[in-house]
Amino acid sequence: MTATPEAIDLARTAARAADDKFADDIVALDVSQHLALTDIFLIASAPTERQVHAVVDAVTDACLAAGVKPKRREGERENRWVLVDFGDIVLHVQHAEDREFYDLERLWKDCPAVDLQLPEHPEGRSEAAAAQDEAEQRPWWIPAEDDASSS
Numbered sequence: 001m002t003a004t005p006e007a008i009d010l011a012r013t014a015a016r017a018a019d020d021k022f023a024d025d026i027v028a029l030d031v032s033q034h035l036a037l038t039d040i041f042l043i044a045s046a047p048t049e050r051q052v053h054a055v056v057d058a059v060t061d062a063c064l065a066a067g068v069k070p071k072r073r074e075g076e077r078e079n080r081w082v083l084v085d086f087g088d089i090v091l092h093v094q095h096a097e098d099r100e101f102y103d104l105e106r107l108w109k110d111c112p113a114v115d116l117q118l119p120e121h122p123e124g125r126s127e128a129a130a131a132q133d134e135a136e137q138r139p140w141w142i143p144a145e146d147d148a149s150s151s
Contacts, residue, residue: 002030002032002033003030003032003039003040003088003114004032004039004088006088007032007038007039007040007088007089008040008114010040010063010066010068010086010088010089011028011040011042011089011114011116012116012117013062013063013066014042014059014062014063014086014089014091015028015042015044015116015118016062016118017055017058017059017061017062017063018042018044018055018058018059018093019118019119020058021046021051021054021055021058022046022051022055023044023045023046023051023055023093024044024045024046024047024096025043025044025045025099026042026043026044026116026118027042027043027044027105027113027116028040028041028042028043028089028113028114028116029041029043029104029105029108029111029112029113029114030111030112030113030114031108031111033111034108034110034111038085038087038088038089038090039088039089040088040089040090040114041089041090041092041104041108041111042059042089042090042091042092043092043094043099043104043105044091044092044093044094045093045094045095045096045098045099046093046094046095046096047095047096048095049078049079049080049095050079052079052080052081052082052093052094052095053076053079053082055093056073056076056079056082056084056091056093059084059091059093060073060084063086068086068087068088069086070084070085070086071085071086071087072084072085073085079095080094080095080098081093081094081095081098081102082094092104
């Protein structure tokens with residue numbers, strides 16, 4: 001048995017939403033041969049807890065728009081590894097350090113990858129996401145270093 005076309009479509013929708021929020025290393029694994037409860041693990045990482053939260057929210061919104069409600073969410077208090085069960089797919093968004101430590105891809109190495117049809121991105125994208133996240137946390141009344149030097 002392989003992942004259903006519906007599960008693959010939902011994984012692609014979720015992956016696009018994660019990609020739009022600068023998630024790194026987005027991978028989908030067809031776990032349907034090994035698990036009866038779900039077809040696909042969608043795994044992504046982000047450089048900060050805030051970014052992990054943003055990715056999870058974006059994917060949840062995209063799945064809701066596609067008519068799929070999350071059945072269960074775990075890990076939101078710490079935002080280091082958040083798991084969201086959408087039935088056909090299970091989303092894992094991990095802080096980059098946790099992703100390297102737990103290495104889910106190695107644990108599920110026998111499972112085939114699902115082509116998510118995402119665009120290629122240049123190197124250094126995670127640094128750009130971290131810079132964007134940092135900029136969003138700056139209070140609006142304190143000028144950025146570049147702004148202060150130009151006045």
